[in-house]
Amino acid sequence: MIYEMTIQFRVSDISKGQHWYETLLNKKPDFIPHDGFAEWELLPGCWLQIAEGIPSIGSGPLRLGIDNLEIERDRLINDLKIEPFDIYSREEVPVKWATFSDPWGNKVGLFEYHNQSEKEDRKKTIVGKQQ
Missing domain, CATH: 3.10.180.10 (2,3-Dihydroxybiphenyl 1,2-Dioxygenase, domain 1)
Structure with a gap:
């Protein structure tokens, strides 16, 4: 049974990426567990993560x-x-x-x-x- 999901996008600059997604989603991240990573719960159990790294173009x-x-x-x-x-x-x-x-x-x-x-x-x- 699937009860939760996440999707992760990579961004080359976490500060710019976090700001961009804060603007898109109209809210601050719900969870920042460590540097280079931010996470938003979009709906109960449905998470968007951004991680600093090499983006996969077209994800x-x-x-x-x-x-x-x-x-x-x-x-x-x-x-x-x-x-x-x-x-x-x-x-x-x-x-x-x-x-x-x-x-x-x-x-x-x-x-x-x-x-x-x-x-x-x-x-x-x-x-x-x-x-």
Whole structure:
């Protein structure tokens, strides 16, 4: 039985990497066990780790479900100075999505449910009642 998961991205500069991911996630790391490493619990039992080292270009994507893809895209382009990126959608897929890279070449993606009640049902299933 799988009960928890982590994904790790490598960054060449831990200070810059930590700042970049703090801005992306709108929060400080939940755990910094030692130099060269930072970790965020994105959902209960779901962790993103960054470690200082040689990046594996093209790792990912780590896709994050969000409430409003257009607003978040604009925030990231402004706050992180990333290149503008396209949003995609297909009729048979219940979400629209977008993918971009961090400064080390790791792929990060965002997605938003088309149907708001489906999104709210997913949130309740995953994290419980609205906080």
